Amino acid sequence: MSTLAVNDIRAIVSCDMKNTVYEDVNLYCEDGLIKYIGPEKRDADTVIDGKGMLCYPGxxxxxxxxxxxxxxxxxxxxxxxxxxxxxxxxxxxxxxxxxxxxxxxxxxxxxxxxxxxxxxxxxxxxxxxxxxxxxxxxxxxxxxxxxxxxxxxxxxxxxxxxxxxxxxxxxxxxxxxxxxxxxxxxxxxxxxxxxxxxxxxxxxxxxxxxxxxxxxxxxxxxxxxxxxxxxxxxxxxxxxxxxxxxxxxxxxxxxxxxxxxxxxxxxxxxxxxxxxxxxxxxxxxxxxxxxxxxxxxxxxxxxxxxxxxxxxxxxxxxxxxxxxxxxxxxxxxxxxxxxxxxxxxxxxxxxxxxxxxxxxxxxxxLGRDKEIGSIETGKCADFFLIDSGRTELTGACYDPASVLGTVGVRGAVDYTVIDGEVTVEHGRICGADEEKLAADSDRELKRYLDGAV
Ligand SMILES: [Zn+2]
CATH class of the missing domain: 3.20.20.140 (Metal-dependent hydrolases)
Structure with a gap:
């Protein structure tokens, strides 16, 4: 069994049917599913410090x-x-x-x-x-x-x-x-x-x-x-x-x-x-x-x-x-x-x-609204976290549900979690070497765009 916990989250904007926004809360996931949202902290294989973080459905x-x-x-x-x-x-x-x-x-x-x-x-x-x-x-x-x-x-x-x-x-x-x-x-x-x-x-x-x-x-x-x-x-x-x-x-x-x-x-x-x-x-x-x-x-x-x-x-x-x-x-x-x-x-x-x-x-x-698209127990553990302490968000987070539209976020998010796995950490992709990807891509682009630019 693989487990993931995010503790002390500043706010979770769940996008559930009731438009629930949780404040000062913990999130716990097991085998790719969200199992618990609430005041209790649980042990897990991977623990993310959610202090100051805003959490949204993927x-x-x-x-x-x-x-x-x-x-x-x-x-x-x-x-x-x-x-x-x-x-x-x-x-x-x-x-x-x-x-x-x-x-x-x-x-x-x-x-x-x-x-x-x-x-x-x-x-x-x-x-x-x-x-x-x-x-x-x-x-x-x-x-x-x-x-x-x-x-x-x-x-x-x-x-x-x-x-x-x-x-x-x-x-x-x-x-x-x-x-x-x-x-x-x-x-x-x-x-x-x-x-x-x-x-x-x-x-x-x-x-x-x-x-x-x-x-x-x-x-x-x-x-x-x-x-x-x-x-x-x-x-x-x-x-x-x-x-x-x-x-x-x-x-x-x-x-x-x-x-x-x-x-x-x-x-x-x-x-x-x-x-x-x-x-x-x-x-x-x-x-x-x-x-x-x-x-x-x-x-x-x-x-x-x-x-x-x-x-x-x-x-x-x-x-x-x-x-x-x-x-x-x-x-x-x-x-x-x-x-x-x-x-x-x-x-x-x-x-x-x-x-x-x-x-x-x-x-x-996509026909997946029972599985993804909101943060609710029983749904897939797909979500992302943004540190509200960034300079560009300071003083702008009184309404975390609207801030992505009204203020917007520049620069990569802090964490992206998919199916209970951390796939972006501190704004970097976990599954690929970004510099190598850029170099390999440049080589392929030379062939692909030959004469077209
Ligand atoms: Zn199109």
Missing amino acids: LVNAHHHLYQVFSRNLPKVQNMELFDWLKTLYEIWKNLNEDTIYLSSLTGMGELMKNGCTTVFDHHYVFPAGAGDLIGAQAAAADKLGVRMHFSRGSMDLSVKDGGLPPDSVVQTVDEIMKDSIDLIDKYHDTSFRSKRRIALAPCSPFSVSEELLVESAKLAREKGVRLHTHLCETKDEEDYMIAREGVRPLEYMEKVGWIGDDVWYAHGIHFNDAELARLAETGTGVCHCPISNMKLSSGIARIPEMLHMGIPVGLGVDGSASNDGSDLLEEIRVAFLLHRLNSSKDAPTGYDILRMATIGSARL
Whole structure:
């Protein structure tokens, strides 16, 4: 049996149903589960001094493309909107291989974990011919760092010659995609409580895949009990494209192909109209909000205050690093708070509302809200700690539930605990040598970006 205790914690913001904030309290975990929260101190194999610490549920990132960590800050795409941005970057992304995926995943996951994230969903949809076992490379990276990982088998079957955006070498046939999807679900989809590996089916977007691929993906997902994810209503260009191609708006098209319900969540969801928001609420279909990416690509502002008011499941994600250009969910919380203050004034979500989106909200999108997303006995021991004695937080912690949104935190958290194991300690990743990772990554970047910068 492995045990962990955190003693004398200044405050635990639990994000439970009652929004409990515990003060001057101890936390005890056994075999990856939270067993006790209260006044008593218990012996444990590992003991963390929680004096002055604020403790939060591990953040859950509900939308990312880890491979894009290696196409950040590229000068030639900095002034582009989505469609041109994608067409330019596909010329780089077609050079992906197992090393690029392994090292970019380690880097992106590491940054997420240093900023309090404990569960990572990755939307990987670029599978160039002959690139190797890309999901296997990602699994190796997740195991090395100890993160709770939700993979996806993404896909594209429409290349430029079929009216899509990507080059031929990164698209596959529906048969190839379905066969690999079945193999990966059988290999990685672990439905047990505390599972650290699950998989979703995630065709890239309605404008880069065929109707057949969407229909077959939905059928397979329901047969296998896995969730469905894609980008939707990210830009006006997408809406115009879908109306021209299909004669209907994006959500109506997705509903026609079986993509609505509480096992589906969409990234972005910016351009939904009133009737579409009502349909999402009725069906329990979720949305992952990615404010930094939406601002960077000038895509628009998602109607988050209305979504929350209507009870639509909403989570938070950093989106791919090429449109962020980072993997910091704490920063995303702060930016989401400020963006909606600017846009919606008194109707904007509070700092605490945004924290709930990034924890229990995202956990619900992944179908894990009974296991993760809040600090409660019986749930997974996933949480992070921040020293409230930092200069930048001094005098700002009277409302620990809101402070991550209202004030924000710069610099890595002090501890990140996943499944009862310390994975970040004093702001450093425990599972990898950060200097070696940077050096190995630089070598791979030279090959991968050759001629593109
Ligand atoms: Zn995305």
